[in-house]
Amino acid sequence: MPALIVGNWKMNGLGEDIAEIAAMAGSGARAVWIAPPFTLIDRAVIVSAGAVKIGGQDCHAKDKGAHTGCVSAAMLADLGAGFVIVGHSERRRDNGEGDADVRAKAAAGLAAGLEVILCIGETREQRDAGQTDAVLSRQLAGSLPDTAEGLIIAYEPVWAIGTGLTPTLADVAAAHGHIRTELVGRFGSAGHGVRILYGGSVTPANAGELLGVAEVGGLLVGGASLTAQSLLAIAAAA
């Protein structure tokens, strides 16, 4: 399985930035996915012409209804999106989403035929208190959908996101190993097939060593995914 490199653009990108996605798509790089803001998904699907899979950064748990400002997984699929990120720590923080919300969104994404990238990770305080494994177990227990089919997990330590800080490679290996054990415990042998991404301050400089860690099946990249030059340098490390 080639490593998967997923760019999360967060609340960044205007029409002119579509050129970056076009450049990524034209590069011939494989296994590169981008989650632009909702406003660019339509255009991103068109310029990527299937070469880069386009996805959403969030979805509502319901298919449709009276939820002003929200976007459903079915709507993402209708635009041509192929995946959705759920449970990102910024959504947990800014929008008060808990594990049960994340579980419902993950189920909605899978039901709409999207691949689902489900994010988990500990805070600095939790790591310092030696609670990392317990936090990851609790988040997985509360948010995993019923099936492993179409599921991807992203391990993103909250304190590593946008800070320039990353865990040691040994800590990444330990967290990913723990997540794998939990996935197999939950899904049986299908748990071995769930890809586990690392995310948090990934750059072209550290991508290679992170991808060399056991059980790291790819990277979820924020700031360094905004330009084709930077993201393709990370993809080259894969």
Ligand code: PGA
């Ligand atoms: P970062 O963000 O690469 O800017 O740290 C990663 C993420 O939040 O997915």
